[in-house]
Amino acid sequence: MSVRAVEDSAVPFRSLFAAACAAFLVVISGVGSASAQTEFNTTAPFALLMDYESGTILYQKDADARMEPASMAKLMTVAVVLDLIRDGALSLEDEFFISENAWRTGGAASGGSTMFAELNSRISVDDLLHSVIIQSGNDASIALAEGIAGTEATFANIMNELSAEIGLNSSHWTNASGLPDPDMYTSARDLANLGRYIIREFPDYYENFSIAEMTWNGITQPNRNGLLEMGIGVDGLKTGHTNAAGYGMVASTTDGGRRLIAVVHGTQSASERTSETRNLLNWGVRGFERIAAYPAGATVGHARIYGGETAEVPLVGEGSIDLYVPRGSRRCLSAQIVYEAPIRPPVAAGQRLAELHVLCDDQIIQSAPLYAGQAVGEGDLVRRATDALFELALGWI
Numbered sequence: 448m449s450v451r452a453v454e455d456s457a458v459p460f461r462s463l464f465a466a467a468c469a470a471f472l473v474v475i476s477g478v479g480s481a482s483a484q485t486e487f488n489t490t491a492p493f494a495l496l497m498d499y500e501s502g503t504i505l506y507q508k509d510a511d512a513r514m515e516p517a518s519m520a521k522l523m524t525v526a527v528v529l530d531l532i533r534d535g536a537l538s539l540e541d542e543f544f545i546s547e548n549a550w551r552t553g554g555a556a557s558g559g560s561t562m563f564a565e566l567n568s569r570i571s572v573d574d575l576l577h578s579v580i581i582q583s584g585n586d587a588s589i590a591l592a593e594g595i596a597g598t599e600a601t602f603a604n605i606m607n608e609l610s611a612e613i614g615l616n617s618s619h620w621t622n623a624s625g626l627p628d629p630d631m632y633t634s635a636r637d638l639a640n641l642g643r644y645i646i647r648e649f650p651d652y653y654e655n656f657s658i659a660e661m662t663w664n665g666i667t668q669p670n671r672n673g674l675l676e677m678g679i680g681v682d683g684l685k686t687g688h689t690n691a692a693g694y695g696m697v698a699s700t701t702d703g704g705r706r707l708i709a710v711v712h713g714t715q716s717a718s719e720r721t722s723e724t725r726n727l728l729n730w731g732v733r734g735f736e737r738i739a740a741y742p743a744g745a746t747v748g749h750a751r752i753y754g755g756e757t758a759e760v761p762l763v764g765e766g767s768i769d770l771y772v773p774r775g776s777r778r779c780l781s782a783q784i785v786y787e788a789p790i791r792p793p794v795a796a797g798q799r800l801a802e803l804h805v806l807c808d809d810q811i812i813q814s815a816p817l818y819a820g821q822a823v824g825e826g827d828l829v830r831r832a833t834d835a836l837f838e839l840a841l842g843w844i
Contacts, residue, residue: 486773487730491723492693492713495635496731499643499699499706502765503815504636505731511617513632514712517687518560518583519697520625520633522641523606523618525579528572528591529649530609539573543594545586553585553624560671562587563664574663576652581661582668583686585624592623599623610637613644627689635710642684642697642708656683673721674698679728686720687712694720703732735771743767747817750800753789754826760794761820762801768815770805779807784817794823 487506493514496506504510516523531537550566553559562584564570575591578584592602599622606620617634625631646653659676660669674681680702687695695712709727714720741747743766749759762784772780786801794800798819805813 487727487734489711489723489727490714490719491711493635493695493710494712494723494727495639495710496727497639497643497708498769498771499646499708500766501768501815502640502643503768503771503813505707505735505771505813506727507635510635510710512634513617514634514695515627515689515692516618516620516625516631516633516638517627517689517692517695518585518625519638519685519687519695519712520620520631521579521583521588521623521687522638522645522685522697523610523620524588524591524602524623525576526613526641526645526648527602527605527609528576528595529645529652531595532572533649537572537595539571539576541572541594542569543572543575543590544569545590546593549586549589549593552626553587553589557585559585559626561585563666564590565664577655577658577661578663580656580685581658581670582663583671585626588624589622610641613640615640625687625689627691635712638697638710638712639708642699642710645684646699646706646708653683656685657681672696672698673717674700674725674728677725679725679732681728684708686717688717688720696720696724698724698728700728700732702728705737707731731771734773736774738770738772739767740770741768744820746820747803748784748801750784750786750790750819751788752794752823753791755792755794755823756826757823760790760800760823762817763820764803764815764817768803771813772805773807773812776807776812781806781809786817792823792825794819796820796822 494508495510497504545564545566545568554561555563560583562578562582564586575587578587589599592599596602596605602623603621610618615637618637619632621628621631657675660667671686680700681698683699684697693713694717697710699706699708707728709724711724714723741764744763746761746763748762750762751759783804784801785804796819799816800819801817803815803817804811
């Protein structure tokens, strides 16, 4: 049941916009995809724009809908490889064999993007990774999968394990290259979070995503990300295309003094993919003003706990929460905290529980994840009984 109640405590957000925000609302409901209604629009069927530092979503369009990842699945392959290297289970200097499967399925004969690796050759993990990132080499992706796990199917199991750990809840991976498979899918939100994971966890290796070209076997190929050389601060991440999925891109920029991650997918051509991604990033950089709303650790609001040792838990952001408000919209602002009720103990400190929605004229223009500010254990018998009676009499709010 969806219920709307007024938060009775003063919050920094309201103090910043006393004339604009009449109340801070807590909405208890299933947390789903909320499309931001703004002045921006895109021809891409799927799109999302994320603030890297906070995870705040500035724009979304069917961001949770299932879609074919195409070669953007290679970001998951890269994440697995870098994760293994960090754990000491793999080295950049290790060499993997180019099998007939990798050569035939992902090589020149396949007609797809390829490294042009020679059959039965041995290539270092570092060179294979460079090919995956720069050339989108299918043969390189398959060679990495086979070298690590023996088969692509086994490697896909590793992909799905890491995917779950990262929190990619709308993805299922079946191969390392992104070649079409009806059982493989992802979402724009998951791709943005995957890009965020790579940038955050592997900053030293991330610089390779901005390399302009790579030569292998005497053949030089440019990076397929057409935004890298446009002077708009883009330094990654990955493009993708199949006939069924259309053209897509995960891109990131530091233009304007903060990092943004954009996902655009399903466009009709490579040029449309480039222009729509550029337009989305440019709008994110130019169309917002930054307002420091909540410092790190500040309580944004509270969520009710059913049967807990305390009746509610404070909610905090992931670090500080900066609001990026469309220019000229301060007068229309209000905010909501949205979470799925009832929340039952135990609740761990740092557990994601809710979202902060910032609205303009009742339309969501921004969202940010909220986390438990402290742990909450199970309450005593009296507390559990009281909450049970409360729910029976009034329903959960």
